[in-house]
Amino acid sequence: MAHILFALALLSGALAAAQPVGINSWANHIVLNGDNWDDIIAFLNNHHRHHYKFTIVHIGDSHVQPGIISDEVRRALQERYGNGGRGLISPLALAGTNEPSDYLLKSSAPIAAASRLLSSSRPASMGMTGVAVKFSGASTTLSIKAKHPGDDFYRITIFHTPSSPFAVEQNGMTVKGKQRSSHATDFVLEGSADTANLRLSGSGALYGVRLLNSHRGVVLDCIGNNGATYRSYLNIDNFAQQIADLEPQLVIISLGTNEAYGTFGNITANIDQMLTDIRRQCPRVKFLLTTPMETHKRNGRGYRVQSNVAAVRDIILAYGKSHHVPVWDFYQVAGGAGAANRWLKARYMKTDHLHLTNDGYHSQGRLLAQALMRLLTGEDDGSDIVMPINASEPSEPLEPPSNTNEKNGQ
Numbered sequence: 001m002a003h004i005l006f007a008l009a010l011l012s013g014a015l016a017a018a019q020p021v022g023i024n025s026w027a028n029h030i031v032l033n034g035d036n037w038d039d040i041i042a043f044l045n046n047h048h049r050h051h052y053k054f055t056i057v058h059i060g061d062s063h064v065q066p067g068i069i070s071d072e073v074r075r076a077l078q079e080r081y082g083n084g085g086r087g088l089i090s091p092l093a094l095a096g097t098n099e100p101s102d103y104l105l106k107s108s109a110p111i112a113a114a115s116r117l118l119s120s121s122r123p124a125s126m127g128m129t130g131v132a133v134k135f136s137g138a139s140t141t142l143s144i145k146a147k148h149p150g151d152d153f154y155r156i157t158i159f160h161t162p163s164s165p166f167a168v169e170q171n172g173m174t175v176k177g178k179q180r181s182s183h184a185t186d187f188v189l190e191g192s193a194d195t196a197n198l199r200l201s202g203s204g205a206l207y208g209v210r211l212l213n214s215h216r217g218v219v220l221d222c223i224g225n226n227g228a229t230y231r232s233y234l235n236i237d238n239f240a241q242q243i244a245d246l247e248p249q250l251v252i253i254s255l256g257t258n259e260a261y262g263t264f265g266n267i268t269a270n271i272d273q274m275l276t277d278i279r280r281q282c283p284r285v286k287f288l289l290t291t292p293m294e295t296h297k298r299n300g301r302g303y304r305v306q307s308n309v310a311a312v313r314d315i316i317l318a319y320g321k322s323h324h325v326p327v328w329d330f331y332q333v334a335g336g337a338g339a340a341n342r343w344l345k346a347r348y349m350k351t352d353h354l355h356l357t358n359d360g361y362h363s364q365g366r367l368l369a370q371a372l373m374r375l376l377t378g379e380d381d382g383s384d385i386v387m388p389i390n391a392s393e394p395s396e397p398l399e400p401p402s403n404t405n406e407k408n409g410q
Contacts, residue, residue, distance in 0.1 A: 032382030060254035064224030067100025072365025074220035082217025109140035127207025128242035130225035139201040153211035164204030230270035240277035260308035293334035296353035
C-alpha cells in the first residue's frame with residue numbers, strides 16, 4: 001500500500017508541476033452531480049482482469065481536433081491502468097483538414113471525394129468521426145503508422161459506409177474480416193507492429209481506423225471537428241449507433257464554444273438528445289461534460305469578452321446538476337472571468353482570442369487528466385465545490401511557457 005500511495009503522490013506532483021500558474025486549482029475537480037462512478041473505479045482497479053479494455057470516447061470541436069487534450073488524458077491514464085492501444089484515428093488530413101501529430105494515415109490513390117462535418121456538400125457519406133473519404137480506382141494501399149512509442153497494434157477496425165465494407169490484404173494475403181456492425185469491420189493482422197500497409201478494395205467511404213493491441217488497459221478514442229456543435233453531431237445519421245461500435249464506458253463531451261458564437265437557445269435540448277441517443281445504444285455508459293473557457297470576439301478593430309461563453313457554461317452546469325451528469329468546469333479552472341487576457345498575455349491562447357496554443361492545450365489536457373485521476377483513485381469524492389472566500393481570482397498571473405511551438409494549431 002505504501003508504494004501505491006508513493007506512486008500516486010509522484011503522479012499528482014508531476015501533473016501539478018506541469019500546469020501554468022494563474023489557474024483556479026481549487027476548482028480542478030469533477031462534480032458528479034449525484035452520479036455514481038463506483039463501477040468504473042472498481043473496473044479500472046480490478047487487476048484480475050487480464051485482458052480488459054476500458055474505453056473513453058472524447059467528442060469535441062476545434063479544441064479537441066488536434067488531439068492534444070485527449071492525448072494528455074490518454075497517456076496519464078494509460079501510465080497507471082495500462083495501454084490498451086492508440087484507439088480511433090480519423091482521415092482528417094486526407095479530407096483536407098488538420099489532424100493529430102501522433103499518427104499517419106496515407107493513401108496511395110488520390111481522394112475521389114471527401115466530406116467534413118460542416119461542409120456545405122457531402123459527396124462522401126458522413127460517419128461518426130465527422131469526416132469521410134472515398135478513394136479513386138478499385139483499390140488503394142492505406143499506410144498506417146502509430147508514432148507514439150508503445151502504440152503498436154495487431155487488431156484494427158475499419159469504419160466505413162453502411163453495408164459497404166472494405167476487403168483487406170496485407171503482404172499479398174487476404175486478411176479475414178469480421179463484421180462488427182453495418183458500419184465497422186474488424187481485422188486481425190499477422191503480427192504486432194507500429195506500421196501497416198493494407199490493400200483496400202471496395203467502393204465505400206472510409207470514416208476512420210481503430211488501432212488496438214493485445215494488452216489490458218485504457219483506450220481513448222478522440223472525435224474532434226472544427227466548428228462542431230451538439231447539433232452538428234446529431235445531424236450525422238446513426239451517430240449514436242456508430243459510437244456504440246467503440247463500446248465506451250465513459251464519454252467525455254467538450255462542446256459549447258461554437259454555440260456561444262451562434263445560436264445556443266436550444267443547447268439544453270441538444271445536450272439531452274445526444275446523451276439520450278448514446279445511452280439508448282450504450283445503457284451502462286457514463287458521461288462527463290466539460291465547459292469552455294472564456295474567449296473574446298472582435299469589436300471593431302479590437303476584441304471584447306464573448307459573454308455568451310459564460311452563458312453557455314451556465315447552461316451546461318445547470319444541465320449536469322438537474323440531470324445528474326458529471327461536469328468538469330474548465331471555465332472556472334482556467335481562471336473564470338478575465339482568463340482570456342491572462343492566457344493571451346502568457347501565450348497560452350492564440351492571437352485569434354479563441355483557440356489555445358499547443359502549450360495551452362497541453363495544460364488543459366493535464367488539468368483534465370489530474371481531475372480524472374483524483375476521482376478514479378479516490379483522492380476526490382466528486383462532491384460539489386464550495387469556492388474559498390479568497391479564491392475569486394487566480395493566485396498568480398500566468399507566465400510565458402518555455403516552448404511556444406504552435407504546430408497543429410487551427
